Amino acid sequence: MALDKATVTKIAHLARLRVADSEKDSLAGELSNILTFIAQLDQVDTTGVEPMTSVVAMPLPRRPDVVTDGHQQADVLKNAPESTAGFFVIPKVIE
Amino acid sequence: MADLCDLTLAEARDGIRAKKFSSAELTRAHVDAMISARPLNAFISETPVIAKAMADESDKRIARGEARALEGLPLAIKDLFCTKGVRTTAASHILEPFVPTYESTVTSKLWADGAVMLGKANLDEFAMGSSNETSYFGPVENPWRKPGDNRARVPGGSSGGSAAAVAARFALGATGTDTGGSIRQPAAFCGIAGIKPTYGRCSRWGIVAFASSLDQAGPMARTVKDCAILLRSMSGFDPKDSTSVDMPVPDYEKALTGNIKGLKVGIPEEYRVDGMPAEIDAMWRRGADWLKAAGAIIKPVKLLLTTYALPTYYIVAPAECSSNLARYDGVRFGLRTKGDDLTGMYEGTRGEGFGREVRRRILIGTYVLSAGYYDAYYLKAQRVRALIARDFANAFNEVDVLLTPTAPSSAFARGEKSADPIAMYLNDVFTVPASLAGLPGMSVPAGLSSDGLPLGLQLIGRAYDEETVLRTAAVLEEAAQFEARPPVWWKQ
Numbered sequence: 164m165a166l167d168k169a170t171v172t173k174i175a176h177l178a179r180l181r182v183a184d185s186e187k188d189s190l191a192g193e194l195s196n197i198l199t200f201i202a203q204l205d206q207v208d209t210t211g212v213e214p215m216t217s218v219v220a221m222p223l224p225r226r227p228d229v230v231t232d233g234h235q236q237a238d239v240l241k242n243a244p245e246s247t248a249g250f251f252v253i254p255k256v257i258e
Numbered sequence: 259m260a261d262l263c264d265l266t267l268a269e270a271r272d273g274i275r276a277k278k279f280s281s282a283e284l285t286r287a288h289v290d291a292m293i294s295a296r297p298l299n300a301f302i303s304e305t306p307v308i309a310k311a312m313a314d315e316s317d318k319r320i321a322r323g324e325a326r327a328l329e330g331l332p333l334a335i336k337d338l339f340c341t342k343g344v345r346t347t348a349a350s351h352i353l354e355p356f357v358p359t360y361e362s363t364v365t366s367k368l369w370a371d372g373a374v375m376l377g378k379a380n381l382d383e384f385a386m387g388s389s390n391e392t393s394y395f396g397p398v399e400n401p402w403r404k405p406g407d408n409r410a411r412v413p414g415g416s417s418g419g420s421a422a423a424v425a426a427r428f429a430l431g432a433t434g435t436d437t438g439g440s441i442r443q444p445a446a447f448c449g450i451a452g453i454k455p456t457y458g459r460c461s462r463w464g465i466v467a468f469a470s471s472l473d474q475a476g477p478m479a480r481t482v483k484d485c486a487i488l489l490r491s492m493s494g495f496d497p498k499d500s501t502s503v504d505m506p507v508p509d510y511e512k513a514l515t516g517n518i519k520g521l522k523v524g525i526p527e528e529y530r531v532d533g534m535p536a537e538i539d540a541m542w543r544r545g546a547d548w549l550k551a552a553g554a555i556i557k558p559v560k561l562l563l564t565t566y567a568l569p570t571y572y573i574v575a576p577a578e579c580s581s582n583l584a585r586y587d588g589v590r591f592g593l594r595t596k597g598d599d600l601t602g603m604y605e606g607t608r609g610e611g612f613g614r615e616v617r618r619r620i621l622i623g624t625y626v627l628s629a630g631y632y633d634a635y636y637l638k639a640q641r642v643r644a645l646i647a648r649d650f651a652n653a654f655n656e657v658d659v660l661l662t663p664t665a666p667s668s669a670f671a672r673g674e675k676s677a678d679p680i681a682m683y684l685n686d687v688f689t690v691p692a693s694l695a696g697l698p699g700m701s702v703p704a705g706l707s708s709d710g711l712p713l714g715l716q717l718i719g720r721a722y723d724e725e726t727v728l729r730t731a732a733v734l735e736e737a738a739q740f741e742a743r744p745p746v747w748w749k750q
Binding site for chain 1: 503565570572573598600601604608621639645680
C-alpha cells in the first residue's frame with residue numbers, strides 16, 4: 164500500500180494538521196512503510212469474529228443525568244489562550 | 259547514616275515509621291540527588307518546594323502517630339498525570355503552557371496515602387515512543403552505559419524519565435503509564451521493576467489520553483515489593499472513569515509469599531522471534547530454570563497470533579490517538595498560533611504543536627479511520643485483537659502465568675533507531691500482546707547483557723490476577739540477585 168503526496172495532503176487536512184510541502188514526500192514514504200507493515204493482518208482469517216471494542220467485559224455504568232461537578236467556569240477558562248466575558252474566543256467564523 | 263537514596267521504598271517506609279530518619283531528611287536527600295542528576299534530563303519540572311511542604315506535613319503526621327501507607331516517601335510522577343497547579347506537558351510543545359486545575363485520580367490516591375512529589379518526569383511526547391527521544395523537552399539519558407563506551411543510551415520509553423529517576427536512585431519509585439510497553443520496556447532498559455496492571459485497575463481520569471482502550475497506569479520501582487506497595491495505593495474503582503473496575507484491591511505486599519510450588523508457568527514458543535540475540539534466549543531459559551527450581555511446573559503454550567500483535571497495535575493505537583488528540587485545537591487550553599480563519603488557526607496550532615512521531619501517528623490514525631478504509635483497517639484490527647485475547651484465554655486454561663523476555667534487546671544508543679519507525683516499533687514486540695488483551699504484565703531485572711547493560715524478564719498473568727504476577731516476579735527477583743548498579747557519571 165503506497166500513499167502519494169496528494170493523499171498525505173488530504174489526510175493532513177482531515178486531521179487539521181499543517182504539514183510543510185517539503186515534508187510531504189518523506190512522510191508519504193514513512194506512512195507507506197507503516198501501512199505495508201500493518202497489511203500483514205490480511206493473512207489472518209477473521210471470518211465470523213466480532214470486533215473487540217473493549218477488554219473490560221462489563222456494561223458501561225449508568226448514573227442519573229444530573230450535574231455532579233459544575234460551577235467551575237473560572238477553572239474551565241483558566242488555560243484558554245484567549246477568553247472574554249466568560250467565553251472562549253476564536254477567530255471570526257461568520258462574515 | 260547510610261545514604262538515604264540507597265534505601266528501597268519499603269526500607270524507607272519502615273525507617274520513617276521507626277523514626278530512624280524524618281521524611282524531611284529523606285526528601286532532602288532525594289531532591290539533592292535529583293538536582294545533581296540534571297544531565298540525565300529525567301524531569302521536565304522539578305518541584306522541590308512542594309516536596310518540602312509535603313515532607314513537613316508527613317513528619318507532623320508521623321509525630322502524631324498517623325502515618326499512612328506511603329507517608330513521607332518521595333516519588334517521581336510521569337508528566338502525563340495532571341497535577342493541580344503544577345504544569346503538565348505530556349512532553350509536548352502543544353501542552354507547554356498547561357497548568358491543570360485538577361488532580362488525576364491516581365496521583366490523588368498517592369497523596370492521600372502520604373507520598374511526596376519530587377517532580378514531573380520526562381517521557382516520549384504524548385507517551386508515543388520507545389526511547390524517550392520524542393520529548394519536546396529533549397531526550398532522557400539512561401543512567402547505564404556500556405563499560406568503555408560513553409555514548410548516551412536510551413532509557414526506553416515512554417516512561418523513560420520515571421525509569422531513569424528510579425534507576426539513578428533519586429526517586430524511591432515512580433508512576434508510569436503503559437499503552438504497549440511503556441512501563442515494562444523502560445524498566446527492563448534501566449534495570450528496575452515495573453508493572454502494568456490489568457486494564458481497569460487504575461483510573462485513567464486525569465491522565466493525558468493516548469489510546470484509551472489500552473492506556474493503563476502502573477508503578478515503577480527498584481524491587482517487586484516496592485511495586486506491590488505502590489500498586490495498592492494507585493489502584494481502585496473510580497466513578498469518573500467508566501472503564502475502571504469496581505473490585506476490591508488486594509494487599510499486594512501480602513501476595514509475596516515466596517511460594518510458587520505447583521504453579522504452572524507457560525513458555526510461549528512464538529516469542530522466540532527471528533533475530534533474537536542468543537543471550538536473551540539464554541536468559542529466558544535461565545528464568546524458567548529458576549522458577550522450576552522453586553517448584554513451578556514449566557509448560558510450553560501456543561500464542562499463535564503473536565506476530566500479528568504489533569501490526570494490530572499500530573492500527574488501534576494511532577486510530578485512538580487521532581481521536582483523542584483532536585481536542586488540541588488551540589481554543590480551550592494549550593498552544594495557539596494565529597491563523598487567518600478558524601481552520602487556519604487549527605492547522606497552524608496543531609502543525610506547530612505536535613512533534614514528528616505524534617504527527618505521523620495522527621495521520622496514520624486519520625487514514626485508517628477515514629471513509630472507505632475503516633472496515634479494511636480498523637475493524638480488521640479489532641477482529642484480530644479479539645483473536646489475540648482468545649489466544650491468551652486459551653493459554654490461561656493450561657497455565658497460571660506466562661514467562662517471556664521483556665524486550666528483544668538491551669538499551670540501544672541514542673539515535674540508533676530514530677530514523678526508522680518500524681525498527682523502533684519492534685521494541686515492543688513482547689509487551690504489546692498483553693496490552694491488547696488488557697492483561698497484567700511485569701518486568702523484573704534478570705541480569706546483565708554481555709556488554710554490561712540490564713535485561714528484563716516479563717511475567718504476564720490472568721486479568722485481575724496481579725497477585726500471581728507479583729508473587730512469581732518476587733521469586734524471579736530473588737533468584738536473579740540483580741545487584742549491579744549504573745556507574746555514577748552524571749553527578750555535577
